[in-house]
Amino acid sequence: MKGLGHEDQAKRLDALRGGTPQQPHDARAIAALAANPGCTRRALMDGAGIDKDAAARHLGFPAPFGQSPFAITRGNVFETLVKADGCAELLRMLRELLGLPIAEVAYHDVENVGAHLRHTHTRALIDRAARDTHDAGTLYDHPLLSLRIAGHTAYLEPDVVAFQLGGRFHIVEIKSFAVIDGQADPAAVAAAARQAAVYVLALRTMLEELGHDPLKVAHDVVLVCPENFANRPVATLVDVRKQLAVLKRQLARMTSLDRLLDGLPDDLTFDLVPGEDGRPTRPVAELADALRRATARYAPDCLSTCDLCFFCRDEARQEGASDLLGRHVRDELGGVASVAEALGLADGVRQPAEGQEEIARLLRGAERLRKECLT
Secondary structure (H helix, E strand, O other), rough: OOOOOOHHHHHHHHHHHHHOOOOOHHHHHHHHOOOOOOOHHHHHHHHHHHOOHHHHHHOOOOOOOOOHHHHHHHHHHHHHHHHHOOOHHHHHHHHHHHHOHHHHHEEEEHEEEEEEEHHHHHHHHHHHHHHOOOOOEEEEEEOOOEEOOEEEEEEEEEEEEEEEEEEEEEEEEEEOEEEEOOOHHHHHHHHHHHHHHHHHHHHHHHHOOOOOOOHHOOOOEEEEEEEOOOOOOEEEEEHHHHHHHHHHHHHHHOOOHHHHHHOOOOOOOOOOOOOOOOOOOHHHHHHHHHHHHHOOOOOOHHHHHHOOOOHHHHHHHHEEHHHHOHHHHHHHOOOOOEEEHHHHHHHHOOOOOOOOOHHHHHHHHHHHHHHHHOO
16 A cells, blocks of 8 residues: 555545544643654544544443533633623733733634635635734634644634734633642643644644745744632733744644655554434444554543543553553653563563663662662
8 A cells, every 4th residue: 555645545544434424623731742642543533534532432441531511601800801891901911911902803703704704704704814014903702723634624612812923823722720829730731732833834834835834833832711709810921932833743744644644554444323313333452453453642631631631541451561651661761661671670570672781781780879879
């Protein structure tokens, strides 16, 4: 299957998905791609548009995602507060954060034109704004952007796109997790940065398609969160260049899946075989065996980003994989795939294979230090 053309690759991905309806990509799902770019299983399933949540539930390993009704309500209330009166509160923060000298800024709610016209209308508004050479500012609420994912178009809705002084666009991401004494949960900030990077890339792609400089979209996104335990919003700039680089590499990898598809049997499919009611009917053991034919790269971080996390964790536990110890430890261990292998190299009962000499020396040194500390 080497050298698959676009049509052949699309047919192969369709065969992987089988009769399961294609799952559209949203910003959260695309952002999760950047969290684990080395996972072949995820790249193939996302490239084929397979519903990983449905697969995980059918396998008996449902993911722990989803907000409580209370958290959703709190998030909606906070976003309404930030956007009230034509985003007046947001404008106050933009003036402080970006040094915005404009006395008044226009507010345009793109949602008012109807869902089917939003993407076209967004393109027209962004094109007009990018051509405007005057120092004018506009806040675009509910814009609809798009991004190509493995040959399919995903439609994305950032919270706000702020058109700022000098033709610069800033993505504004509104989150309901709190900033307490100037500090926020690092994991929550990292997830917000990955999601905002998706919007930055989508807007840059739109500008490029319209014939404008994509770098008109700032890599610094405006993150708005409640301060301390009140609902008073506070804004900060978050640099997403690192997330953008990882995201672009992963999307390029998904667009060119030839090498990954080439390593799979021609008859392999991840089809859930949905019945008339839409529920999967494929035997669980058969689906599990099919998924194991595609290599996963499990890490504890997957528990907050991937629907198949529990299935892959169980697989890693059965194999005693070093992946369970986290990406940093796994990378430090190099070619040592299992915990048992690492322990054998450390206590000297296992001879290092070719290329493992250096890591074996380090493991033995660490074991010697551990014994000295214990005695």
